[in-house]
Amino acid sequence: MSETPETKSATLFEQLGGAGAVDAAVDIFYRKVLADYRINRFFDNVDMEKQAAKQKAFLTMAFGGPHNYTGEDMRKGHENLVRMGLDDSHFDAVMEHLGATLQELNVPQALIAQVAAIAESTRNDVLGR
């Protein structure tokens, strides 16, 4: 079968496996974040189900999937944490867990790099800069 010019190549979200892949990733990712003493104090007083839902929305975005996140949401959502001292080192730790999660799921390196780039693009909003 020959490719016609109309054929779209699979999106990043499709290549990663869509919503099912997000579910698998959230489970691993959130556990890593909560177990990390460098950052888990930021999650001390949160409802775990709601937080897992937020992680899912975030990973959906980072996976290139459908989402409603705006930079303004990211700023607002992290305002309190910035006041608690959230900085680049914490953002780096989260990025580390994101990469490790995808590796654990055997996602090819090239796709991991794309996900990381999307997540990285939120850094200034998350840190309120």
Added chain:
Amino acid sequence: MLNIKLGESKIPCQANESVLDALLKANIQIPYGCQQGVCQSCLMRSLDTTPPVSAQAGLKDTLQKQNYFLACLCHPEQDMTIALPEQQGALLNASVIKKQLLTPEILRLVLQYDAPLTFFAGQFVNLQRFDGLMRSYSIANSPQQDKVLEFHIRRLPNGQFSNWVHDELEHGAQLTLTEAQGSCHYLPGRMEQPLLLIGTGSGLAPLYGIINDALAQGHTGAIHLYHGSRNHDGLYLVDEIRGLTKQFDNFNYTACLSGACIAEQAIEANYAQGRAHDLALNTIQNLKGWRIYLCGHPEMVNQSKRAAYIKGASLSDIYTDAFLVGNHNG
């Protein structure tokens, strides 16, 4: 076109509309957020029909069983009568048939009710006194028993309701109660799954009900109960529960005392020393695939929930009931 009934309102729902769309169009305010079934803000409950399976995606199995659904995902297949999660159903009458002190602080209260009531052991109901004073208590017995409800009521130092139950409520007296609520209960289906139950104080009540329910339904997986209290007076039903361990090979029980200066007493009565959740979570290294029930002090519940999740338990397999220690549970 179908109709949705919410309280006194009848709302039309077009074929392409979700329940949330229809409610918002009719100017009915309900909580909602993402509108894609992720945030679960628009959680509602169907009072008559089973909601479409697709409207229950991502909900805890116990909530699914109770016909909860997400309004934003729900495209009704028939007329529905729905309610917001906190809306109360009818009130029932019940009378006191037993009062028994289990420890100086904890009273076993057994009520008999007459109208039909659907409940699972471990859910809670609101008990209401003649003057309207109301408190939530967990159900400590399984529905296999006939038309009775058992509660374990701890006397709280300034608790208006608990002191009244302990001191004044008489045999034969009438109380009203609301329908059973809450998602912390047993469901059959994964009979070989190991269960871990951790409770403090009268947090044993829902766990005792859940265990009896699981055993009555023939749960085959290992069941581990850790019940903790600071002092001796908070541990109760010890002999009954030890009896169950003799009767059921898959059931294990550890009674834990966490207070100081009780070493001798603890050894004598064969209690473990330490906090129940520390002992449980230090003993069991990997909780992947386990079902976990946590009931009692909010701090214990929250700490254990996080620890159990980090040890591999899935969030959807962790059921909690944090007792309010403020004025709500007095």
